[in-house]
Each structure stands twice: as C-alpha cells, then as structure tokens.
Amino acid sequence: MVEVREWTRSDTSRYFRAPAAEDDKYTRGVVALRTGSAAYPGAAVLGVEAAWRTGAGFVRYVGEERAADAVLARRPETVVGADAGRSRVDAWVIGSGTDPALRTDAESVALREILAGSVPVVIDAGALDLAPGARAPFLITPHAREFARLQERLRLQPGGERAEGARQVAANIGGTVLLKGARTLVAAPDGTTFAIEAGTGWLATAGTGDVLAGVLGAVTAANPDAPLAEIAAAGAWVHGHAARIAADVTAGSPGHPIVALDVAAALPPAIADVLA
Numbered sequence: 001m002v003e004v005r006e007w008t009r010s011d012t013s014r015y016f017r018a019p020a021a022e023d024d025k026y027t028r029g030v031v032a033l034r035t036g037s038a039a040y041p042g043a044a045v046l047g048v049e050a051a052w053r054t055g056a057g058f059v060r061y062v063g064e065e066r067a068a069d070a071v072l073a074r075r076p077e078t079v080v081g082a083d084a085g086r087s088r089v090d091a092w093v094i095g096s097g098t099d100p101a102l103r104t105d106a107e108s109v110a111l112r113e114i115l116a117g118s119v120p121v122v123i124d125a126g127a128l129d130l131a132p133g134a135r136a137p138f139l140i141t142p143h144a145r146e147f148a149r150l151q152e153r154l155r156l157q158p159g160g161e162r163a164e165g166a167r168q169v170a171a172n173i174g175g176t177v178l179l180k181g182a183r184t185l186v187a188a189p190d191g192t193t194f195a196i197e198a199g200t201g202w203l204a205t206a207g208t209g210d211v212l213a214g215v216l217g218a219v220t221a222a223n224p225d226a227p228l229a230e231i232a233a234a235g236a237w238v239h240g241h242a243a244r245i246a247a248d249v250t251a252g253s254p255g256h257p258i259v260a261l262d263v264a265a266a267l268p269p270a271i272a273d274v275l276a
C-alpha cells in the first residue's frame with residue numbers, strides 16, 4: 001500500500017504570499033500559455049483567466065488566432081503574440097484545449113523546444129504525449145482516461161490502485177504527476193505522494209481542468225525554488241476551495257451548480273482565505 005499524505009490548507013499557505021513593497025509584476029511570476037485551438041478556443045480563455053486570478057504578475061499567450069482573439073476579448077491585460085514566449089517566462093502551460101491528432105509538425109517542434117528548456121512546464125490534455133523525454137522540470141495533469149492512455153504508451157499496466165499507478169508513471173517519466181478526480185493525487189518521481197479532496201462534485205464540469213492548468217502555471221511561476229509536487233498540491237487545493245466557495249458549499253449545504261469561469265472568479269477569495 002502506497003503511503004499518501006493528505007494535503008492541507010496550512011500546507012497550501014506556504015505557497016501564497018501577499019506582494020510586498022519591493023515586488024513588481026515580474027517578481028510575482030510570469031506565466032506563458034501555449035494552449036487552445038480553433039476547435040477549443042475556450043480552454044485558452046479559461047487557463048489565462050485562472051492564471052491572472054491566481055495572482056500572476058504577467059500572463060503571456062501564444063496560440064491560434066481564434067483563441068488569441070478570445071483571450072484578448074476576455075483579458076486585455078494579456079500579452080499575446082508569437083514572440084510572447086521569447087521574453088522572460090517563469091512557467092509554461094501547454095496542451096489544454098488541443099488535440100494531438102490535429103497538431104501540426106511546426107507546433108510539435110515549438111512544444112518540444114519548450115520541453116527541452118529549463119523553465120518548468122505544466123503539461124495538460126493534448127500535449128501529454130510529449131512528456132516522456134522532456135528535459136525541463138515538468139508536471140502532467142491527466143484525467144483518468146488520459147492517464148490510462150499514458151500508461152499504455154509507457155507500457156505500464158493500466159487499472160489498479162491510483163496512487164501506485166501515479167507513482168509508477170512519475171518514476172518512469174521523471175516528472176510530477178497530478179492525477180485529477182474527486183480525490184486528486186500528486187506523485188513525485190521520488191515517490192512522495194499527496195492527496196487533495198475537491199470537497200464538491202460540482203467541480204466535475206467541462207473546463208475546470210483548463211482552469212486548474214492556469215492555476216498551476218501561476219503557482220509554479222511564483223515559487224521558482226519549490227518542489228513541483230508541493231506546488232501541484234497547493235494549486236489543486238486552492239482550485240478545490242475556489243469551487244467550494246463558488247458553489248456555496250458549507251457544512252450544512254451541498255451547494256449549487258457552477259461553471260468553470262465561476263471557479264476562476266472564486267480564486268481570489270480562496271487565496272484570501274489561505275492568506276488569512
């Protein structure tokens with residue numbers, strides 16, 4: 001049986017701080033997202049929104065025109081363009097809202113360049129197949145089906161205990177695994193494993209994984225020296241807390257339906273709670 005530690009609010013508080021007088025937009029963390037596509041422009045918007053709402057000082061976006069236009073319409077604060085990733089970047093988010101079957105060769109080259117660098121990368125959805133072999137520090141964020149696909153690709157046995165499976169994949173690819181679900185598991189390549197309970201089933205709605213990727217990008221950018229498994233657990237905890245706030249879940253009430261943007265909108269009060 002794999003030892004799994006429950007991640008708490010007080011653990012989470014170590015990864016958030018209020019900006020001080022000596023901070024500027026760069027010291028608060030620069031997140032670059034290469035996400036979304038003509039088929040899924042919304043995923044780009046959700047990740048960018050979440051990165052801003054988690055407290056990033058600067059958010060850059062690189063992507064197809066339809067997605068870039070949607071990002072700017074929602075968040076004009078975002079710096080958009082092919083060169084947006086060539087300036088300072090503290091964390092990358094790639095893959096949300098993309099389909100690997102539709103990826104062009106040029107896009108694969110660009111993503112591999114990111115994965116060959118030294119900046120930490122959050123790898124989601126349509127970029128998960130590129131994780132094996134990455135040299136940058138990285139964190140993958142599969143849901144159950146994506147995780148099973150990755151296990152098959154790595155010739156590991158799918159099914160079985162989730163924590164053991166997450167550990168095996170982390171050790172095999174040399175990166176941190178965040179396996180999504182009602183109970184999200186985070187496994188580091190050294191076997192350290194954390195669990196984060198979402199605390200509400202209302203979080204199971206399209207696009208909340210794209211929001212999580214943006215959250216993780218912002219927490220990674222703001223904590224350059226922290227272990228990625230702890231960053232991942234802190235991000236997942238805040239994401240779940242934002243969902244509980246958005247859905248009005250309390251001890252006496254099961255709450256109500258929410259959409260992914262509601263989770264992003266509740267990130268600031270969730271972080272305020274963590275800082276209190």
Ligand SMILES: NC(=O)C1=CN([C@@H]2O[C@H](COP(=O)(O)OP(=O)(O)OC[C@H]3O[C@@H](n4cnc5c(N)ncnc54)[C@H](OP(=O)(O)O)[C@@H]3O)[C@@H](O)[C@H]2O)[C@@H](O)CC1
Binds near residue numbers: 040099126
């Ligand atoms: N607004 C936007 O732009 C949005 C864009 N999005 C983007 O869409 C892209 C495709 O993402 P995707 O997860 O829908 O497709 P894919 O990985 O092929 O899975 C397909 C099959 O897997 C299963 N399955 C799915 N989830 C599961 C789970 N949690 N746990 C267990 N099983 C699960 C389920 O099959 P079933 O098990 O029901 O037979 C399902 O039919 C991706 O780039 C994403 O970022 C979305 O985020 C939505 C909002």
Ligand SMILES: Nc1ncnc2c1ncn2[C@@H]1O[C@H](COP(=O)(O)OP(=O)(O)O)[C@@H](O)[C@H]1O
Binds near residue numbers: 205
């Ligand atoms: N039953 C559930 N209860 C609570 N949270 C869930 C449940 N199922 C999934 N989640 C969470 O919802 C999010 C869904 O992410 P994902 O499957 O990637 O969706 P999408 O691709 O539509 O964004 C993840 O953060 C996951 O942990």
